Amino acid sequence: MQAVRDVSFEVLAGEILAIVGETGSGKSTTATAMIRMLPRNGRVLSGQVTFAGQELLSLPNREMRRLRGEDIAYVPQQPMSAFNPTIALGKQVAEPLVIHRRMSYREAAPQAAKRLREMGIHEVERVMRSYPHELSGGMLQRAMIATAMICEPRLLILDEPTSALDVTIQRQILNLIKELQVGYRLAVVLISHDLTVVSQVADRILVLYGGRATEIGATSSIVDGARHPYTRGLLRSTLTRELVHKAKLASLAGYPPNPREVDRDPGCPFMPRCHRAIAQCAVAFPPVAGEPDHAWACYNPEPAT
Amino acid sequence: MSLAAIGVSKRFFLGQRWPLKAEYTIGVDGVSCEVTPGQTLGVVGESGSGKSTLARLLLGLLPPSGGKIEFDGQPLARFGRSEWRNLRRAVQPIFQDPRSSLNWRHSIERIITEPLQNFGQGRSERGKRLLALLEQVRLPTHILQRQTSDVSGGQLQRVAIARALALDPKYLICDEPLSALDVSVQAGVLNLLLDLQTTQNLAMMFISHDLEVVRHVSDRVIVMYRGAVMEDASAADFYSNPRHPYTQVLFGRAAPLLEDEAADLSTAGSQDPASRCPFSDRCPFRRPRCVQERPSLREIAPGHHAACHFA
């Protein structure tokens, strides 16, 4: 089963790229593939991943492991489950230093404390002594980000950082990410299924559907002038103030593709649900078209606004 | 005709180290609300606010620790077998995650017809009703023989809705019905729920953490925090003029909350709630009175209540 096909993008230092997609879009697979953390039955078939000029896919495992944690940090989904429930948090936050900088836990502790404070946690000593199940989701997410940032990486990849959190905490975490981006000139890849949430912080957005890249561009271009019917459909089906109370929403017909069946058809995976589909869409996936900072893959895109 | 919670409380027993007092966690704290036909009551709150517990209390799945739940004026506590059967028929749930709230070892057909089986409908009647239900929720008939793992999230939620509608209920309690769905699919399911309410004059309770969705579907809204109602107003008032500080924070209109890591929501019970406002440790407008006296839910404008001394 082919989860991702022909996806290309780049992230620059000091910018936040959001990868947005739903079930079967391949967003998580893309992210884990980039840092060579695919599950055992996953394989990269073709393409390259370059980090600061260095090709990653052909790197020996030892080198890759060094990069991970030092220069590239990955924050997985569900902070509650990402920590080891049997080890105190302080130790886990300090762990990257112990591994990469050869420090002892005792030496690393003050740095861990400093990071946690930087992430907005106040009672740092108490938190470091606590176990994951004793802390709230918001705090665990901050701790997770602290762990990721402790070796001062250049690239931070966050997989659904706000999905498991409450609305008020979501906002705080997003602000935190923004601060890190500015303060450290971090390159950030933010993976999410929620276009509206990421549009608040992202500089550029990449939209995936059915394992394919369908649209990419600056946030404002996407939000105000999306050209791909899927992106438009997503934006239209979100609630806005102008809607009449209890009126029906413009909704996309059908359902996101089954990840297992997505690679069977040669054409555009969005075709079954697309109201702008034409005959060509079933034949082959559309070529990329567009402007310098806004591109889309569609034979019959929505007109420019 | 209504389903109402009247001063309902629910606390959960945590443990007891004898001879010390037993420890409890507060699920719901003195909540009153009502669900009426043709109307939607929106319930907003974060995790730990007690909104799911409130749903289960109204569904009769949990007994209240205090106060009462009334169905058409009759308290559930005094229900006999036939009254419970009527309640089950009339009040049905839609839960957040259909993958876990539907038995994944059953076929779709079995899932939808289970309520009909429970109430003794014959095979041919079940068959007819099944087809009618599928049409109502706009699902194809070939889905019947599938297992839940072969069905997409959006379709599965429609299955859950079909199952809920099987007994022709008057009340639909929806606990975050859209949250587990893909964004492109949420609108469709929401439209379906709105449709059903209109065509069947259903009374709906719509729980969500998403303010926009709640605004769109509700006639009245209550906001819950740590088990208690903070604000209770018509949807229009709620969104045009939120008065409680917590509501304002939710809307992003007030200063960020004071981060209080000690406020682990599950230990709220150990802080003697009777003497202070439950929101006081995170409220940006906190004043001395807030930690000395617990504010009651008072009417600050016609039909608009808030539990704050200074709203």
Added chain:
Amino acid sequence: MAAPALPQDRSRTARRSSVRVLTLVSRYWPALLVFAWLVVIVVPGVAAPQDPLALNLSNTLAPPSAQHLFGTDEAGRDLWARCVWGVRYSLGISVLIVAGAAVIGTIVGGLAGLLRGPIDALLMRTTDVFLAFPYLILAIAIASAVGPGLTTVVVALTAVWWPGYARMVRGQVLALKEQAFVEGARAAGTSTPMILYRHLLPHLLPQLSARVSMDVGYAVLALTGLSFLGLGAQPPTPELGAIIANARSHLLEAWWYTTLPGLFVLAAVLSSMVVSDWLESRNKSEFLR
């Protein structure tokens, strides 16, 4: 000149389908094993053409030969036939014992787990009482009361076997009943026994069946052991344990007399372990929730 295309195609498809059969067999061969045993139990005549009860005093304790594959016993009866029929008893009755224990245990454990409170306490204390009984002593006790025999041992073994299931099922039910779909079932008006049967049982079955198939092996050992001691099957019933008991006195003169029934027991127990392992490995792959 090249060979015509048709015969080649046919052999290719034949090869493909034989590959398919081979993969199916390699994946499901324990099921075939079970099937083979079932055949032996239900229609023993297929495996053993000779009559196990046919006496032939002129040919007692004969070593294996063409006519009698594994020789004869002290009454001239064909040993192979006696063993095949014997395994029928040993295995068949073991299955009954374990199935009975599983059913009783599931009901007790299930109700205890679902209902909790005083019923749970009552049921579990009863379970503990039975769990404490050593089956040997119980069998002797029952035998001295109503006499030895297969019924005696069946009762004794079932009585001490069901508590293990009750405990296992109760533990699983306690965890399962917190699942969201149980709540959904209640809201749909499903009664408690129906929840156990309709909802929980499908989730219990994988682990139950793995355990049942493993216990059949242990039951065979227990059953043959008790029969060996004289508490179980009585002559002339050809139960494996009874046969071995008889064979003991002829150990030095007729090595095949003790060995063969022992091999049958080994085969039965080994098969049950193999099937159980296979079921468990299949269970793990479904446990993705």
